[in-house]
Amino acid sequence: MSRQRSPAWRIAACSAAVVAAGLSAGACAAAVPGAAGVLANYYGNSLVCRNEKTQATCHVWLDADGRYYAFYDLGPRGKPAGIHGPFAIEGREGRYTLSGRSDAFELCLHPRPAVKLGAERAREIFSQAACYPLSRHRVGDQWEVEWQGVRYTLWLLAGR
Amino acid sequence: MLVCGGSALPLPPGRAARILAHYFGNTLVCAGALTGDDLCHLWLDRDGTFIDIDPTGGHAGHYRVGPVRADGKVPVCLYWDTANIVMPPGAPPLPGATPAAFPGKGVAAVLCRTSHFLTSCSRVDPASLSATERRMTSMAGRFHDGMCYPLADKRVGDVWFENDDPLPAQAGKDKLLLVAGRI
Numbered sequence: 001m002s003r004q005r006s007p008a009w010r011i012a013a014c015s016a017a018v019v020a021a022g023l024s025a026g027a028c029a030a031a032v033p034g035a036a037g038v039l040a041n042y043y044g045n046s047l048v049c050r051n052e053k054t055q056a057t058c059h060v061w062l063d064a065d066g067r068y069y070a071f072y073d074l075g076p077r078g079k080p081a082g083i084h085g086p087f088a089i090e091g092r093e094g095r096y097t098l099s100g101r102s103d104a105f106e107l108c109l110h111p112r113p114a115v116k117l118g119a120e121r122a123r124e125i126f127s128q129a130a131c132y133p134l135s136r137h138r139v140g141d142q143w144e145v146e147w148q149g150v151r152y153t154l155w156l157l158a159g160r
Numbered sequence: 161m162l163v164c165g166g167s168a169l170p171l172p173p174g175r176a177a178r179i180l181a182h183y184f185g186n187t188l189v190c191a192g193a194l195t196g197d198d199l200c201h202l203w204l205d206r207d208g209t210f211i212d213i214d215p216t217g218g219h220a221g222h223y224r225v226g227p228v229r230a231d232g233k234v235p236v237c238l239y240w241d242t243a244n245i246v247m248p249p250g251a252p253p254l255p256g257a258t259p260a261a262f263p264g265k266g267v268a269a270v271l272c273r274t275s276h277f278l279t280s281c282s283r284v285d286p287a288s289l290s291a292t293e294r295r296m297t298s299m300a301g302r303f304h305d306g307m308c309y310p311l312a313d314k315r316v317g318d319v320w321f322e323n324d325d326p327l328p329a330q331a332g333k334d335k336l337l338l339v340a341g342r343i
Binding site: 046048050057059061069071073076077079080081082083086087088089090091092093112114115117142153155157158159160 | 187189191195196197198199200201203211213214215216217218219220242244246247248251317319335337339340341342343
């Protein structure tokens with residue numbers, strides 16, 4: 001994975017500016033050249049993933065203000081859900097930053113520290129505090145990536 | 161049918177807020193009363209919005225709270241902000257998505273109606289439904305129009321059974337868990 005960061009931009013810095021100045025997300029995007037264009041098709045839509053080995057799925061929502069939500073369906077867990085799990089369904093929220101170039105970049109997730117997820121233990125894509133390769137896509141696109149030795153199919157699907 | 165204004169409403173102060181206090185910032189897990197399967201995770205926010213997570217992903221929405229019932233439970237009506245489910249092409253059918261048989265009529269549909277913060281559902285003959293009613297038999301259509309669930313005053317770590325699930329699967333019951341944090 002390329003770690004090259006020039007020219008780089010970071011949405012997190014933009015989000016802080018929005019909060020401080022009470023600006024709209026649109027104003028924020030305009031202040032960070034390239035950022036809005038790169039992620040524009042992701043906003044309001046769903047980045048969906050499927051682990052081709054386990055068939056676990058995820059839905060990721062990226063908001064223009066730097067927040068994200070990720071939802072996982074890990075499949076049957078083999079025993080009933082208890083107060084400490086195991087859970088077949090999980091969700092997570094946090095903030096993201098974006099770095100890299102406008103054609104191939106990294107989505108760096110900063111989940112709100114809380115409960116350790118089963119998806120994290122399973123090293124599912126988008127489940128850990130890490131940077132993930134992503135690229136510019138249009139709604140309806142389907143593509144494949146490899147994350148920690150596992151092949152994933154990804155879709156950018158309309159709506160949430 | 162309960163008509164919803166379409167915007168989130170702040171939680172009214174008082175007894176209902178106290179009953180729901182421990183749900184905020186935590187996760188209400190609903191599991192099948194019969195199977196114990198993990199079916200949904202609900203994140204309620206104080207501002208009147210929520211996120212409901214199920215095997216089809218997350219669903220943002222807003223909720224309305226009814227008057228506290230005689231049994232001390234508060235009805236919470238959930239309205240998804242979308243009537244769609246986002247799933248990739250070729251995704252396998254959801255567990256339980258196969259409709260039950262309707263005696264003598266083939267496959268039954270489940271139609272829910274809400275009145276005065278109470279939702280009741282029944283199996284009906286799909287041929288008897290109008291186009292609008294048919295739309296409401298899908299999970300997304302149902303929740304877009306609002307589904308009400310009574311919630312009791314609970315603490316994190318509590319596990320209980322709720323007899324008032326309006327949906328007839330799992331004998332109309334839920335196993336509920338109030339789990340710390342958002343998961």
